[in-house]
Amino acid sequence: MAFENRVDVEHPVHDIRTEAIKFFEEKGFPTKKDEAWKYTSLKTLLKNDYSVFPKEESALEFKDVKKYFIHDIDSYKIVFIDGIYSSHLSQTSHEGLDVCLMSSALSKPKYQLIIENYFNKIAKTDDSLTSLNTAFSREGAFINIPKGKVVDKPIQIIHLATGKESSIMLQPRSLVVVGENAHVQIIERHQSLTDNPVLTNAVTEIFTHKRGIVDYYKIQNDNPNASLIDNTYISQQQNSHASVHTFSFGGKITRNNLQFVHKGEHINSTLKGITITEDKQHVDHSTLVHHATPNCESHQDYKGIYSDSSTGVFNGRIIVEKEAQKTNGFQQSNNILIDDKATINAKPQLEIFADDVKCSHGCTIGQLDEEALFYLQSRGIPKKEARALLMYAFANNVLESVKIPEVKTRINKLIAMKLGVKVGFDL
Amino acid sequence: MLKIENLHASIDDKEILRGINLEVKPGEVHAIMGPNGSGKSTLSSVIAGNEDFEVTDGKISFLEEDIAELAPEERAHKGIFLSFQYPVEIPGVSVTNFMKTAINESRRAQGLEDMPANEMLKKIREKSELLEIDRKFLSRSLNQGFSGGEKKRNEIFQMAMLEPKLAILDETDSGLDIDALRIVSDGVNRLKSKDNAVVVITHYQRLLEYIVPDYVHVLLNGRIVKSGGKELALELEEKGYDWIKQEVAV
Ligand SMILES: Nc1ncnc2c1ncn2[C@@H]1O[C@H](COP(=O)(O)OP(=O)(O)OP(=O)(O)O)[C@@H](O)[C@H]1O
Numbered sequence: 001m002a003f004e005n006r007v008d009v010e011h012p013v014h015d016i017r018t019e020a021i022k023f024f025e026e027k028g029f030p031t032k033k034d035e036a037w038k039y040t041s042l043k044t045l046l047k048n049d050y051s052v053f054p055k056e057e058s059a060l061e062f063k064d065v066k067k068y069f070i071h072d073i074d075s076y077k078i079v080f081i082d083g084i085y086s087s088h089l090s091q092t093s094h095e096g097l098d099v100c101l102m103s104s105a106l107s108k109p110k111y112q113l114i115i116e117n118y119f120n121k122i123a124k125t126d127d128s129l130t131s132l133n134t135a136f137s138r139e140g141a142f143i144n145i146p147k148g149k150v151v152d153k154p155i156q157i158i159h160l161a162t163g164k165e166s167s168i169m170l171q172p173r174s175l176v177v178v179g180e181n182a183h184v185q186i187i188e189r190h191q192s193l194t195d196n197p198v199l200t201n202a203v204t205e206i207f208t209h210k211r212g213i214v215d216y217y218k219i220q221n222d223n224p225n226a227s228l229i230d231n232t233y234i235s236q237q238q239n240s241h242a243s244v245h246t247f248s249f250g251g252k253i254t255r256n257n258l259q260f261v262h263k264g265e266h267i268n269s270t271l272k273g274i275t276i277t278e279d280k281q282h283v284d285h286s287t288l289v290h291h292a293t294p295n296c297e298s299h300q301d302y303k304g305i306y307s308d309s310s311t312g313v314f315n316g317r318i319i320v321e322k323e324a325q326k327t328n329g330f331q332q333s334n335n336i337l338i339d340d341k342a343t344i345n346a347k348p349q350l351e352i353f354a355d356d357v358k359c360s361h362g363c364t365i366g367q368l369d370e371e372a373l374f375y376l377q378s379r380g381i382p383k384k385e386a387r388a389l390l391m392y393a394f395a396n397n398v399l400e401s402v403k404i405p406e407v408k409t410r411i412n413k414l415i416a417m418k419l420g421v422k423v424g425f426d427l
Numbered sequence: 428m429l430k431i432e433n434l435h436a437s438i439d440d441k442e443i444l445r446g447i448n449l450e451v452k453p454g455e456v457h458a459i460m461g462p463n464g465s466g467k468s469t470l471s472s473v474i475a476g477n478e479d480f481e482v483t484d485g486k487i488s489f490l491e492e493d494i495a496e497l498a499p500e501e502r503a504h505k506g507i508f509l510s511f512q513y514p515v516e517i518p519g520v521s522v523t524n525f526m527k528t529a530i531n532e533s534r535r536a537q538g539l540e541d542m543p544a545n546e547m548l549k550k551i552r553e554k555s556e557l558l559e560i561d562r563k564f565l566s567r568s569l570n571q572g573f574s575g576g577e578k579k580r581n582e583i584f585q586m587a588m589l590e591p592k593l594a595i596l597d598e599t600d601s602g603l604d605i606d607a608l609r610i611v612s613d614g615v616n617r618l619k620s621k622d623n624a625v626v627v628i629t630h631y632q633r634l635l636e637y638i639v640p641d642y643v644h645v646l647l648n649g650r651i652v653k654s655g656g657k658e659l660a661l662e663l664e665e666k667g668y669d670w671i672k673q674e675v676a677v
């Protein structure tokens with residue numbers, strides 16, 4: 001795969017990019033030899049000859065892609081088509097907040113300070129895929145919420161791939177800065193419109209200042225030839241709350257790298273996920289919560305339901321530094337394997353250097369309860385629906401914490417579709 | 428209504444039912460008694476369609492139709508209901524949503540529209556009042572953390588909601604306190620009509636004072652070895668099973 005070297009020398013992040021290119025050239029793509037990639041192989045994906053920049057811009061009508069939006073609520077929208085911003089589908093703002101583009105943040109003087117302070121500050125510089133993104137990304141979402149601003153409606157970041165190129169690699173790069181006492185909700189989705197291969201290597205950096213609140217929802221229900229490497233880095237200051245819900249239902253290979261770093265006391269971090277896979281799908285959740293300060297808490301709760309010969313990985317790491325006394329770190333990964341050929345590799349890693357902490361992890365792998373199935377069937381609920389009901393129930397407490405009702409409804413529908421049932425229940 | 432002929436069933440190649448014959452007609456109440464492990468729950472599971480058990484011989488028909496090949500839900504749609512001896516806990520599914528789903532799935536199977544929400548609520552209210560069930564229960568996860576007696580009462584609530592043609596009550600009385608026994612029995616009696624039938628499985632004569640059987644059967648070692656009227660239950664209460672075992676041996 002060849003990348004055209006198009007880095008603009010005048011650019012303020014020129015040095016950062018040069019470093020990143022150097023790093024990626026040395027390291028290359030991760031292989032199964034890398035501990036963090038032991039169970040997720042990119043080999044099949046890298047066989048494709050991806051085009052990196054689309055040759056022509058595409059236009060889409062909203063009605064044709066409406067279903068990929070949460071369209072029954074008012075929202076800000078930042079939409080990309082084959083990696084290029086679509087002003088036609090977007091609804092951005094500069095009134096009291098900035099909901100716009102990385103390209104403008106990187107080029108306009110008024111954002112220079114923010115870029116200097118935040119760009120590539122928590123994204124891992126020793127991660128080859130993150131470096132690849134840093135080096136070549138041209139576009140993404142830029143969200144800047146000033147101090148005290150409670151954003152009136154959610155922001156949707158939608159990446160569409162038209163399939164006009166026989167295969168395409170996308171590298172969106174986003175930055176979210178949430179000021180003191182500010183509050184924002186973000187919904188993100190990557191969606192391919194055809195079966196042509198798409199490989200997305202996304203990097204998002206999120207900074208939450210004192211008492212800020214950010215709720216992030218990732219809807220991953222892409223086509224069977226679309227793969228996603230999603231790198232999300234979150235830095236939190238004191239008393240801030242950050243939550244990320246990841247709903248992984250579609251796609252070929254999905255790797256979620258989700259990392260939280262604490263920079264103050266009384267921080268709350270929530271990481272939740274529902275994964276439902278089939279065929280040969282592969283979903284990998286690699287999480288890290290780095291407790292570096294005292295009196296903070298983190299909650300991780302991931303539910304996975306794996307059918308056919310699909311595979312899952314849960315690699316949940318919690319680090320508690322010596323200074324991080326009175327940390328509460330919880331982690332849970334519960335999995336159901338529907339078929340014999342489905343597999344899950346679950347590995348909790350707790351590295352605790354403080355002595356006064358409450359940390360726990362629980363990991364279960366099981367089957368659907370046959371006795372419960374019979375019980376439900378004996379009440380007239382057909383086997384398929386009974387299974388779906390049990391799976392819903394299994395995943396339900398993850399949905400409970402979704403704060404946008406329309407998102408919850410949509411996820412319910414996606415789950416029902418995924419399980420192939422018409423269900424009238426909302427649990 | 429229900430006709431069982433020479434029914435043999437086994438699990439893991441272990442034969443548990445060894446030639447059961449039983450006929451239940453509309454309007455009748457049958458009681459099945461018998462020592463622990465004699466096969467009472469197995470019989471009710473097999474009637475309800477539990478696929479863990481393999482039917483190796485014999486016939487089960489319901490409303491003149493062979494039901495051997497029907498899935499549990501299809502039997503339920505035809506009007507068979509089993510009140511479980513050990514109701515299963517289902518975390519995350521509330522009693523109300525479970526009931527809504529069960530009723531609407533049955534209606535869909537019959538080509539009917541979903542029950543309108545207000546009608547559903549009304550029915551839930553009526554039937555929960557009949558069984559004196561606190562409304563708080565209805566929003567709790569199905570059976571989860573319910574006491575033994577609460578689970579049983581909840582089973583009969585489900586029966587009241589689903590209005591089956593044939594109800595099999597597997598030790599519904601065990602775990603019920605004296606008041607609950609009366610409430611639950613009253614509930615069952617009120618649902619009783621000349622068109623439906625009840626099979627009660629019990630160890631105690633006491634329940635049969637409330638739900639009065641037309642026939643009492645004794646199940647022993649996978650066979651019905653004795654049948655009689657309601658006085659047989661009194662005799663069993665008094666004398667236990669030894670005399671029957673001896674009769675069978677002879
Ligand atoms: N799933 C199973 N696996 C193996 N054996 C079983 C299974 N279910 C039932 N059995 C055996 O079948 C026999 C009959 O059990 P069943 O539960 O039908 O008895 P019962 O008459 O209902 O007893 P009780 O009065 O104690 O409820 C017992 O010996 C029991 O151990």
Ligand SMILES: [Mg+2]
Nearest residue numbers: 467468469512
């Ligand atoms: Mg029993």
